[in-house]
Amino acid sequence: MSSDSAPSQDLPATPRARSSRRWILAGVVVCLIGLGIRGWLHQQPFNSDDVQYFTHAQQMSLPAINFETVRTESPSGYSANSLRFVFLSIPAVYSSLLGTGPEPFYGAIFTMAVLSFIGIFAFAWVLSGPRVAVIASVVWATSYATIAVDTRLAPDNMGTALALLGLALIAYAAGLGRANGVEAPASRKKRFVYPALGGFLLWAAFQTRASFFIFALLGVTLALLADRDKRWLVVAGVVAGGVIGELVEMIYLAGTVGDPWLRFKLLLNFGGSVAASGASGSGAYAGYSAGDLFTRYPRILWGTDSAEFILHFVGLAIFIWWATAWRKKHRLAKAVCGLVAYGFLAFAITNLDPVVPLMREKLRYYATAAPLFHIAVAELGDMFVFRKFDHRRLGRWLNGRLRLVAAGLLAVLATAANLVAAADSKQFAKNGNDGMLVAAEVLETDSEESGRPRVLYQDMRTSRVTNIFCPTRPAGGERAATRPTSAATSRLAPTVTFCSTGSASTPTSAVCFYTARERTTTTG
């Protein structure tokens, strides 16, 4: 493998630094291209989860505005969003900077996309080398799955990014990047501080979504792979980072909710609910066999009609190859990360909605494993192009230009297949999923042209979405003002589900959603 040969390993420091800068620059260029693709396709803040997170974040940063939040309560009676403040802080910061409207949403998702890039790039750099890091970035930039997730406000990609960055720091301190020319820090202090930072980031990932707890275990595993003399120092660093993070959370919870133990209570409740539903045979695992769970990712990816399905199986094969080469620590580390991320997160707890089976199949759940698959594919590509084959007869063919052409062709095909699938996918605003963006614009122009009052009828079920697109502004402001829900306006006609004329006594506009995907009764 080329990364094993570490071409720059024996070079003096200065050229290596120069080389690193070149790779970083290449990565930044790829990142910008990836962001461009995400901006071109983008999704509107309309999906239920996205809206819920965003509304909660706005409530955090702009408490003076009543967003009429419909909170998702956990079984223990606490809002699960109270435990996601790392994740929610990004849209909250943007909301405090940009105010109301959809702009803070887009600011947050682009920041999370950048974090995704940083996570995959850093992890690949340490454990596979800079060249693989850049190739993996290209796969990230053009991947259907990551484009679909990066354009949403969901914890999946951000948690994975934080976890990968944390793991990269731990792997760096543990010396697992040595085979790729990434030497571990020499000082004992750094060998503690970097893992501590890594542990803190792993806690942050766990804080983003509880199922990322598995990455914390991976962090400890990677720390245990460190050189024998520094092993316990690195482990101590990881643990310290995690403990610091948890203490921070406890202080935050004590200050905001008044209960520092909320996290633990909630976790215990999760376990109880899952066990209860499993025992009764209805609920969490209803209708799902172990086989179904194990093939969940392939089934999701098959449904995307993209090259992601093939990349997934290529990645799985590489995981197995890494596992067979377990004596090399960097490969063992990657194999453990890949297989654990695939296996455990495929079975992880994702939802406690009693109506919907727990293991719903959503593409965004694949985001927790996708970067590892992309790194695996990138490493195969790197190996295919740069490795020298020693075979006497085959080497003449394989070391020639033929494989470069073949690799280029395959890369173009896979990239194009993913981009074409993304460019055609109906979930993106570019392809027609722009209903609320259009509605906001229509309300705006209609009010301007006709002089109709800038008042929007809202009921409990539409207010979360319409609040984002048509936020309340002072009278005469640029955006349509919204009328907050009141007892009078929330009385709905019995046959109307999403909107109603209610008992509006003054002229208003109303936005009605009719979806045939959910099992709800709609009328028009």
Place this chain on the structure above:
Amino acid sequence: MIETQPLVARHRRGAELIDIFFIRAKPIEREIVELGLPFPSGWSRVRSNLEQVPLATSGEVTFGGGGKNKRLEIIFSGVGAPWRPGVEAADGERFVQVITNARAPAMTRLRADLFWWGAGDKKPQRQYMGAVWVGPEQREYSLWTYLPQDARAYRMLLRAKAGLVLADVKMRALSRHPDDRVRQFGDAWPEVRDDAGLEVTAGVLQRDAKSRSRPKVLYDELSSERIIDEFPERSGWLVAPRRDPAGRVFPASDTYVALDWGQLLRQTRGSGYESARAHRYYRAFEDSFVVHRYRGKLGFIDVLFAPPEPIERPVLAEDRSFPVGWSRLLNSTKEDDPIAATGPATFASEDPNDEYIYSGSGPVWRAPPDSSLAGDAIVSVSFDARAELGPGMTGKTLRAALFWWPEGSAKAIRQPMGEVRLGSRARQFTLWTYLPRAATSHRMVFRSSAGAAVSSVRIRALGRVEGDSFAQRGGAW
């Protein structure tokens, strides 16, 4: 909600619809026409591609009842294709609604589609109406869509999996209300647009701005964004805001104005503020340079340039003799009589292609010397008009044309001047065309149907000024 509130827009993405309504304190009243026979008479079920079985004449209907396809079945209204539910209700420009009483043993999706045929169409257009989830409790569900102007016949299709029971289905046609805006996004219903016209207009703008060194700014009119989209490269083109910071509205200054009359009229259909918006533009040619007129299948697209200071176009001649010297011709009976000397001239024939009200008399009519219209001038006609509207009608179309004769020719050349949509309130309209140099005599002709009334007609000849181009495409003149 469609029954009682005016529509603002509908957005469709696959099966999902987003509607925007304007809720008024006092509900609007629509003319509602019940269509077809009492359900299930006149409805059929599709058993296979070749087999269609009429439903029983009474009782409930269960999907998948006895067919080969037990999973999914279609039932549809009407007999034969295309099916005309009744002459009155078959015309487009209204909403079509289906109201069902339904139940299903398990939650089942019921989807409705409207198939419609334009005049002479053999293949119908398919238009999605929406879908509902039906549960065990019998309830009333309602879905609707807008039937475009071109529709002449239509049929309703309901689709569901086996087991869903329809206790009753009502089909209704709802008239369009003047406050409705029938904007759609995502193919909620077909939108007729003249892409060739937009492309030609974009080319004209590009060339004119270059050759005359005019600013590359297009006044924000109905089609401005779409026209700019047609530019191969948008180099330097801007869409000027409709309302500048000083609060002025049209005429804008130092900008191009592209008026897509076909599109504008489709949106005005008797609607209050949009009619007023169209009226702003009727006389725009008087103080702006005429750059181009495109005549397409939907009507004219005019390109004007509004200079910083309004131009003063010289009035070469004016004829206010109406109704003296005007006549009425009924094509079907060949009756040709002078119209009454007082009051408005009212159309009497139901057929809009049968009756003409026209100026002058004799086969080749020459205007009096003091009001002669020499060629190479703009001929405009201003008139007051209104229409008596029947129940459910939103307006009537009135067309104007200029017939002119070249020197020594006995055969007239017909030159359309455009069409307007008349409401029940009298409004003043102005239409114009360019009279070519070769014209020596002319005649003004109006065409409409019973109930339309025209009065205070004034014909004027306006001179060309430095800066006019009078270029055209599609036979505008």
